[in-house]
Amino acid sequence: MAEKGWASAVTSIAPNEIRVRGYRLEELMGRVSFGEAVYLVLRGELPGAAVGSLMEAMLVASIDHGVTPPSTLSVRNAATTGAPLNACIAAGALAVNRHHGGAVEDCMRLLARGAARVQAGESAGAVAQALMAEEKTAGRRLPGFGHRIHTDDPRSHRLLVLARQAGAAGPSVAVAEAIVAALAASGKPLPLNVDGAIAAVLADLGFAPELANGFFILARTAGWIAQVAEELGREKPMRRIDQQACTYDGPAPRELPSR
Amino acid sequence: MAEKGWASAVTSIAPNEIRVRGYRLEELMGRVSFGEAVYLVLRGELPGAAVGSLMEAMLVASIDHGVTPPSTLSVRNAATTGAPLNACIAAGALAVNRHHGGAVEDCMRLLARGAARVQAGESAGAVAQALMAEEKTAGRRLPGFGHRIHTDDPRSHRLLVLARQAGAAGPSVAVAEAIVAALAASGKPLPLNVDGAIAAVLADLGFAPELANGFFILARTAGWIAQVAEELGREKPMRRIDQQACTYDGPAPRELPSR
Amino acid sequence: MAEKGWASAVTSIAPNEIRVRGYRLEELMGRVSFGEAVYLVLRGELPGAAVGSLMEAMLVASIDHGVTPPSTLSVRNAATTGAPLNACIAAGALAVNRHHGGAVEDCMRLLARGAARVQAGESAGAVAQALMAEEKTAGRRLPGFGHRIHTDDPRSHRLLVLARQAGAAGPSVAVAEAIVAALAASGKPLPLNVDGAIAAVLADLGFAPELANGFFILARTAGWIAQVAEELGREKPMRRIDQQACTYDGPAPRELPSR
């Protein structure tokens, strides 16, 4: 019953020497961005600089969405009972599932089906029509399209522009855009939401759909920390948290300084 | 008993308009790094570019440490039972506490005590001696110093160099380095570990100690995702995970290409 | 670096033989109640039958409290995002902290201070006055007293009656009751809530305060499962859960049949 040996290819640890995928960690520090390091640890190789920037943009896109997402409510609710920060984050992660955040994974699977057909020669438009029909027949909603607040998700537009600039927009992005066009033509327009846009880009970058959920959690953890800090700093313990009663009182709208 | 109104200053959400601390999220995408966005969401303002790079370097420093940390064992152990990725990440976060990861928070509190005295005119060396004596009297170990594997933590050296380059090394870094010197002079040398180095830099950047735990979880989530992917890709379910039996079989040591 | 041996006194496992605290598990099944088994696994010995019944009564007292507690909201909120049942339960456990559920532990510590003085000869009434003054001076609320819904908690009365019947009411119960009397006399009456009553009984039974939190989670897990089953059976995914909008539509009030 003795455990036989096993191996890991992620990180090697020796006294005073930590190597992630073969690179000394201290050499990576200050030389590669966090987005590049995330790509490296997940994929095994460093991305080009353009893809590294795209990774960062996707992380930035997911960093926070105010107090309405159920995961953020879980985080706030744990905080108001006195949970330590790590337990609040864990509670947030536990509320990222099929119906919240999970659309990235489902959408990646959908687009992968479409991308395979595009690569086999079909037009993106025809594939979009086929996928929509298949999902309708199966009684499934299209994952990654539509948003309960946004009729046109500004994060998605921006991400696809960046993906094109990075040379990373491939057949999954094409299928995603063709679905948006087909939905508009059908008279039932739905936007590509940020889950769908990230799904398209991650798919074209070759990421496995199984990791998508984690990518969202990774980025959103930063927002959750801010939400916990605010809950502890501004509110009393054991309050009933009604998201509908929340107003915004932060900095007024402002432009990003040129830099 | 009706819930009275409350407010949040983090993110404003309106149809098709998401603003984090006043900035349109889509404008941040591609223009600020994730490290800058993390600073923004936590602190309310964008950092200068040098501090943004330092944020990224701290995130990179914490991205993974192989299979030995208890949090990573929790993640692997959850994965082998069939837990979905988000539950594996939550299990990892739940294993980041006082004795693992939590040293950042404790060290920030220690260094804050020291920094206040340095700013009041005492020398860093005298303060270091005083803090060490106080902790010894209280029967506490010095948080952020010593490592069960590394006698000299390469991440710490690199981070302090980067902090100096960014002009961000202040009294907390000075006290941390004075403690290292005093420990060496005492004949019981202990390195500043990565927790301690991050603590010193976060403290000098003005972060609240309460957030430190979350900062580590944020970065390490990337490593945990890689560990889960590897567990699912290479191992059978319900195995007994013996970290001592793990060898590294990833890429051979390699140099970061100049870029 | 090899792990040295360690030992556990809880359960011995050999092929086809499972012994909890020395007893064959299959012999316990059907012969001892779950309350007795909980006492056994936590304390190392079987309780008398009266104490066993009291354990069961405490578990029953904590089994559910409708949809208002923050832990139950966490459970429901996780369920609506599509979390599996075990993740919903974990989310519930993560919302049991100092400000919710945690009063049992704090109250046990308070009553332990009082019980020690009663056993040293002071009257329960004098001790109650002293504890109240100490807590007021320290700026702390009295844990285990008061409830945001109940002005007189029916569970507490019943539990203290059962504790007396079981011969298990000792100095902690006496102090708890003396505090209730002193609060009433002070013109600011507060009931002993169920947390406080369980704290008093657990303290007089000799349980460690550190376990109290777990005792509550153990019992409430049953309620959480029922809440998840109902959420999945009756509601749509990704709804906004507003506890204030919830009405009860279960069985009408009914009497327990004599049995």
Added chain:
Amino acid sequence: MAEKGWASAVTSIAPNEIRVRGYRLEELMGRVSFGEAVYLVLRGELPGAAVGSLMEAMLVASIDHGVTPPSTLSVRNAATTGAPLNACIAAGALAVNRHHGGAVEDCMRLLARGAARVQAGESAGAVAQALMAEEKTAGRRLPGFGHRIHTDDPRSHRLLVLARQAGAAGPSVAVAEAIVAALAASGKPLPLNVDGAIAAVLADLGFAPELANGFFILARTAGWIAQVAEELGREKPMRRIDQQACTYDGPAPRELPSR
């Protein structure tokens, strides 16, 4: 976007009146066992006394299994990092999944398929053969049969005896026993493990398979609390927990006193 009303049939809360499924909670305390209360909260009605005892026996059967299960390792591992008790329990729950604990749910689904055929007139033996063939064709292991330590699980035998005494053994138990017999006849004997026995009894009691996972977590929480107490009481923080190095040093084997 206002939340419309919703309803719960589990527990009604009014000032000083808590009713679970219509019964005053304080009347249930001391009059019904915890097993009966669990049945009530989950099913909406009180069970007969015999079924109540059976519920208790199933909870007792699952209360602990030493330090080897991955969920218990998660609990211990969280504890050694300094996690509070509720986080340790949450970590345990997160390690109860398809490959550990989850066999109850899968086995319930398997036995439900078989029970339907038995009720339609087929013999249990024929159904067992058919199910085994179907699972083999599908490349699935039989959930609820076999154990990595026990070749004959004493908990299963006892539980089926108790189920018969309670008049609660129905077609699911019959199919489970027929599978054991068919496995023995096939020359590849596998025991019905405790997951399988509980699955058979829960199925014959009419429980939904979706709840099975929670039932196990409910009972095992008691064991996890004991494991945490022992970890904190006997071990140092941040140790490497090697289950293979653990020996038992609790009470010697002993007989349950007649009572």
